Amino acid sequence: MTAPQTHEQALALLTAAVGDGRLTLDEFDTRSAAVVSARSDADLAAVTADLHPAPSTPGHPTTVPAAAWLRWASAVALCSAIYVITCVASRSMLYPWPVWVAGPWGMVLLVHSIAASTQGLGTVSCGAAAARAARPWDTAGR
16 A cells, blocks of 8 residues: 555645646646556656756746735825825815725735745745645545
């Protein structure tokens, strides 16, 4: 019997290959079924023999937060302009509602930006979701 870790590695390799465009979805489905039914390392090696890990490209984790901050600043500027125009038009100080646009969104971006700069976060990956997915061989012994 093959260890679940080996199955997970094979599925991760197939997932990366379909994400890179090296496999079609039909071929991914066929190979994933073969990985799930594999009972030995030789079976797994046959399924992934022609796939090699994709070359890693260095990411730029600061680009994602920079784009997000630009969107935040644009939305806050628009809301603030609307607020100022309505205050001037009504000739009174209105409730400062743009704070509720700027504050929570800005705090989430701040936390994300700090995490991206200190821990290398900043890109979204399906790897964590795939790792949490139920594996058929995990429930076979129950």
